Amino acid sequence: MESARLRTPQRAASLQRLDPPSLVGSPPQLDVARQSGFFAYNPEKEPIKAYLRLRPKTEHGASHEKHDSLMESMSQPYLQVVDDHEIAMMPPADSNAYRTRNRAPERYRFTKIFTDRYRQQPFFASTTLPLIKDVLSGENALVFAYGVTNSGKTHSIMGHPSDPGILPRTLDVVFNSIQDFIGDSKATDPWQSAHIPIDRDTTAVQIDQGFEYNIWVSYAEIYTERIYDLLVPPDRHQKRKPLSLKYEFRSGHKYISGLKEVKVQSIEEAYTLLLQGQRHRAVYSTLMNHASSRSHSIFTIRIVRLPIVENDYVIDDPSFAMVSKMTIVDLAGSERYRNTFNTGIRLKEAGNVNKSLMVLGQCMETLRLNQLKASLGKRPAIVPFRHSKLTELFKSSFEGDGKAVMIVNVNSFDTGFDENSHVMKFAAVAKDVATWRRIHPKLDMQHASANASKRRRAISSQQSQGNRSSTPTFVVIPLHLFFFFSLVGLDTMTEDEQADDRLTEDEDEDEELEDPFVDNLIAQWADLRDKWIDAETRCASMEAEVRQQVAKETAHELRQMEDLYMSTISRREMLTIELERMKTRLADNDITKQSLLDKQLMLDLKREREQQQPDTVDAMDEDLPEQEQSPSLLLNDAPADDVAVPMSQTSSAPGISATEKFEQFLDLRKRLRRAVFKNEQYDVEANNIMSQIEQFEDVTFDLVKETNMGKLLKLISQHSFMDDPSALKQRATGLLKKYIQCSIATLAPERTTSNKRDSVVHVSVDAGKEEELISDMRDALDSLQDENTRLKHKLKTMEYNQRRLAQAFDNRVANHLATDSLKARTRKRRPHFYHFFFNFFCIGKRRGTRYGNDVLIRSVGTIVG
Numbered sequence: 001m002e003s004a005r006l007r008t009p010q011r012a013a014s015l016q017r018l019d020p021p022s023l024v025g026s027p028p029q030l031d032v033a034r035q036s037g038f039f040a041y042n043p044e045k046e047p048i049k050a051y052l053r054l055r056p057k058t059e060h061g062a063s064h065e066k067h068d069s070l071m072e073s074m075s076q077p078y079l080q081v082v083d084d085h086e087i088a089m090m091p092p093a094d095s096n097a098y099r100t101r102n103r104a105p106e107r108y109r110f111t112k113i114f115t116d117r118y119r120q121q122p123f124f125a126s127t128t129l130p131l132i133k134d135v136l137s138g139e140n141a142l143v144f145a146y147g148v149t150n151s152g153k154t155h156s157i158m159g160h161p162s163d164p165g166i167l168p169r170t171l172d173v174v175f176n177s178i179q180d181f182i183g184d185s186k187a188t189d190p191w192q193s194a195h196i197p198i199d200r201d202t203t204a205v206q207i208d209q210g211f212e213y214n215i216w217v218s219y220a221e222i223y224t225e226r227i228y229d230l231l232v233p234p235d236r237h238q239k240r241k242p243l244s245l246k247y248e249f250r251s252g253h254k255y256i257s258g259l260k261e262v263k264v265q266s267i268e269e270a271y272t273l274l275l276q277g278q279r280h281r282a283v284y285s286t287l288m289n290h291a292s293s294r295s296h297s298i299f300t301i302r303i304v305r306l307p308i309v310e311n312d313y314v315i316d317d318p319s320f321a322m323v324s325k326m327t328i329v330d331l332a333g334s335e336r337y338r339n340t341f342n343t344g345i346r347l348k349e350a351g352n353v354n355k356s357l358m359v360l361g362q363c364m365e366t367l368r369l370n371q372l373k374a375s376l377g378k379r380p381a382i383v384p385f386r387h388s389k390l391t392e393l394f395k396s397s398f399e400g401d402g403k404a405v406m407i408v409n410v411n412s413f414d415t416g417f418d419e420n421s422h423v424m425k426f427a428a429v430a431k432d433v434a435t436w437r438r439i440h441p442k443l444d445m446q447h448a449s450a451n452a453s454k455r456r457r458a459i460s461s462q463q464s465q466g467n468r469s470s471t472p473t474f475v476v477i478p479l480h481l482f483f484f485f486s487l488v489g490l491d492t493m494t495e496d497e498q499a500d501d502r503l504t505e506d507e508d509e510d511e512e513l514e515d516p517f518v519d520n521l522i523a524q525w526a527d528l529r530d531k532w533i534d535a536e537t538r539c540a541s542m543e544a545e546v547r548q549q550v551a552k553e554t555a556h557e558l559r560q561m562e563d564l565y566m567s568t569i570s571r572r573e574m575l576t577i578e579l580e581r582m583k584t585r586l587a588d589n590d591i592t593k594q595s596l597l598d599k600q601l602m603l604d605l606k607r608e609r610e611q612q613q614p615d616t617v618d619a620m621d622e623d624l625p626e627q628e629q630s631p632s633l634l635l636n637d638a639p640a641d642d643v644a645v646p647m648s649q650t651s652s653a654p655g656i657s658a659t660e661k662f663e664q665f666l667d668l669r670k671r672l673r674r675a676v677f678k679n680e681q682y683d684v685e686a687n688n689i690m691s692q693i694e695q696f697e698d699v700t701f702d703l704v705k706e707t708n709m710g711k712l713l714k715l716i717s718q719h720s721f722m723d724d725p726s727a728l729k730q731r732a733t734g735l736l737k738k739y740i741q742c743s744i745a746t747l748a749p750e751r752t753t754s755n756k757r758d759s760v761v762h763v764s765v766d767a768g769k770e771e772e773l774i775s776d777m778r779d780a781l782d783s784l785q786d787e788n789t790r791l792k793h794k795l796k797t798m799e800y801n802q803r804r805l806a807q808a809f810d811n812r813v814a815n816h817l818a819t820d821s822l823k824a825r826t827r828k829r830r831p832h833f834y835h836f837f838f839n840f841f842c843i844g845k846r847r848g849t850r851y852g853n854d855v856l857i858r859s860v861g862t863i864v865g
């Protein structure tokens with residue numbers, strides 16, 4: 001690309017001459033400057049000066065309040081003035097910076113910070129006055145005000161008539177300083193105007209008195225990326241004609257082609273032009289500011305110095321003219337769309353303003369980077385000056401032709417932190433960009449005096465009148481011609497010169513088509529790629545950070561859940577064990593309770609019966625054989641025969657009362673007993689009665705119990721019949737089983753499966769009495785068990801006795817039979833006592849046991865008795 005750029009010798013020469021110092025990293029050499037015929041650069045770099053001006057909190061239109069101390073003026077919402085050079089900005093909670101966690105205070109350094117206690121005069125004296133001296137001695141200078149809308153840029157540049165700003169004061173100082181050395185200074189002033197500020201700046205700087213000074217002014221504005229001349233009166237019937245930028249080959253600068261430059265010879269003329277231009281300026285009243293300018297305004301004061309030689313002669317040879325300029329720019333305010341509610345053309349204005357300011361920022365950034373690269377010996381990147389008219393026009397100034405001063409205006413009272421943070425960042429970048437100072441070649445005055453064309457300084461009044469008329473005459477001079485031809489009086493061009501000029505422009509345009517565009521694209525691409533890589537890296541690191549954080553939190557949550565789960569499980573196990581224990585206890589209690597209730601019920605019944613029929617019980621006991629005293633729970637406590645027990649349970653048989661039923665059943669019981677145990681032919685009678693009992697309907701437990709039927713049936717079931725053709729024994733057993741079933745149903749009619757569960761569940765015991773109750777129950781159970789054991793033992797004894805009786809009965813029967821046959825034989829053959837002793841010895845011998853002897857003795861006793 002470099003080789004392409006240097007293809008032609010002309011191009012190479014121009015580049016050599018025109019490469020700005022910031023691009024090549026060192027100032028152009030003096031000899032090169034001499035070759036070009038103009039200037040050289042001082043190798044000393046000088047960074048762009050950045051001044052911060054804080055707008056006071058004022059009501060709209062009201063003048064600012066005075067603050068006596070610095071501290072008083074530091075009551076900005078998020079700004080803190082650290083000292084004269086440093087400011088800190090604390091992101092408030094509603095700012096983007098705060099939301100994106102950039103909460104640390106931002107610190108910015110400036111050449112000097114002006115709080116609102118500074119009036120216009122000291123502000124001007126610090127920021128601009130030194131530049132005027134330089135401009136009058138041949139240097140270029142640029143002053144530009146930067147800031148968001150309503151931050152005080154126009155106030156700083158223009159001020160009020162009572163308190164003028166930088167621009168009027170600059171004009172004042174320039175004219176104050178050169179008043180005796182101004183070209184055509186004796187001319188009368190037909191534009192004496194009343195617009196001159198009341199508060200004039202009387203300062204004058206020291207100038208080189210060996211020159212005649214000629215002042216030319218121009219006033220332009222850049223509005224929606226179009227350049228307009230503010231000194232052309234607006235025509236209501238014609239559209240404003242935009243001007244174009246042209247490339248001046250020899251100086252390497254861009255200039256506004258067709259812009260009027262007016263030579264002024266007094267401060268009044270200059271003011272008049274300034275005010276005229278201001279009237280033409282596109283001013284739109286936005287919602288935020290009643291006088292918000294939506295264009296960049298550019299006021300240029302050009303100074304052409306011509307050497308004065310002896311006898312008040314002025315050398316009017318262009319080779320000896322020295323031209324410098326001071327440009328004062330009031331930039332349009334950057335603003336956010338959301339703040340202005342703009343639509344349509346207003347939105348377009350805002351977009352263009354923001355675009356040009358953004359490009360300005362990019363240019364500054366690239367220039368700064370190029371400086372760094374130059375110090376590292378790297379190839380510089382292309383600065384995107386061409387991306388906006390503003391930067392294209394000031395390319396030379398930013399590249400280092402002369403001094404640059406940036407005035408940063410900040411209004412923290414109605415502008416958000418984020419907007420002003422952008423402004424501060426821009427300023428931080430811009431102030432790192434270095435510029436170079438020109439070194440002017442020394443003029444050989446003797447040579448000039450001898451060879452150059454000269455004229456007398458004093459200008460005739462005729463000439464003066466010829467130049468002036470009652471209305472101002474605007475003279476159009478292409479700017480680049482100043483460097484060669486523009487001297488006082490040379491304010492028009494020949495046709496040849498104009499043709500030359502056109503040729504130069506065309507050539508330049510052809511040259512520019514070659515490769516800068518491609519270079520520019522490549523630079524943009526590289527820039528974007530770097531930004532993309534940066535953004536990707538930031539994203540990746542943020543993502544990693546977020547992932548780590550999320551993983552940490554998730555692990556913590558999982559641990560907590562696990563602990564909770566484990567504790568829940570162990571608690572559940574404990575509860576299950578406890579529940580089982582309780583269930584067991586309740587079941588035990590239930591059983592115990594039920595058995596106790598049964599027992600109590602029986603005992604109550606027995607007690608009641610004893611109280612009512614003591615004699616009947618006794619009679620029943622006598623009436624029944626000894627072995628009928630059954631230990632059975634059912635039979636043991638049942639009333640005996642013939643007991644007139646009131647019916648607690650009545651038969652459900654229709655047409656028969658409970659008493660009759662009881663009588664009938666009792667009668668059956670008595671008859672059965674008699675038939676089985678007292679009747680010879682028991683089987684016939686008993687069979688009949690048993691059948692009646694079996695067919696007896698609605699037999700209840702109480703009926704069985706109260707009639708002692710159960711006791712009788714048990715006796716029968718245990719009885720050993722010689723002959724049992726009617727199967728009385730089995731039938732009695734069957735009936736007993738039936739009645740026992742009946743008794744279970746009667747005793748616990750409500751103890752169904754569900755009720756059982758209920759009975760278990762509903763046993764509610766007071767916590768305190770639980771142990772007591774259980775111990776009571778245990779005692780009761782123990783006593784029951786004891787009683788049961790006792791009863792079992794008694795039962796065994798009874799069974800034993802029963803067996804003995806049965807055997808004795810058998811023996812008796814056998815003896816009886818034997819005695820009868822012996823009697824019969826003795827009656828026939830032997831005497832009676834012989835027969836007795838015979839029996840005695842026979843039986844004694846046969847048995848040979850004590851049991852046998854006992855039986856024998858008893859038998860003898862019975863016989864004897």
Ligand SMILES: Nc1ncnc2c1ncn2[C@@H]1O[C@H](COP(=O)(O)OP(=O)(O)OP(=O)(O)O)[C@@H](O)[C@H]1O
Pocket residue numbers: 054055056058060061062063064116147148149150151152153154155156289291292293294331332333334409
């Ligand atoms: N330092 C100051 N002291 C007193 N008043 C000020 C100061 N700075 C600004 N103002 C007042 O604030 C108002 C807005 O200021 P100005 O018009 O200069 O803002 P601006 O930045 O130029 O706005 P825009 O970008 O919209 O043109 C004006 O009324 C001005 O008088």
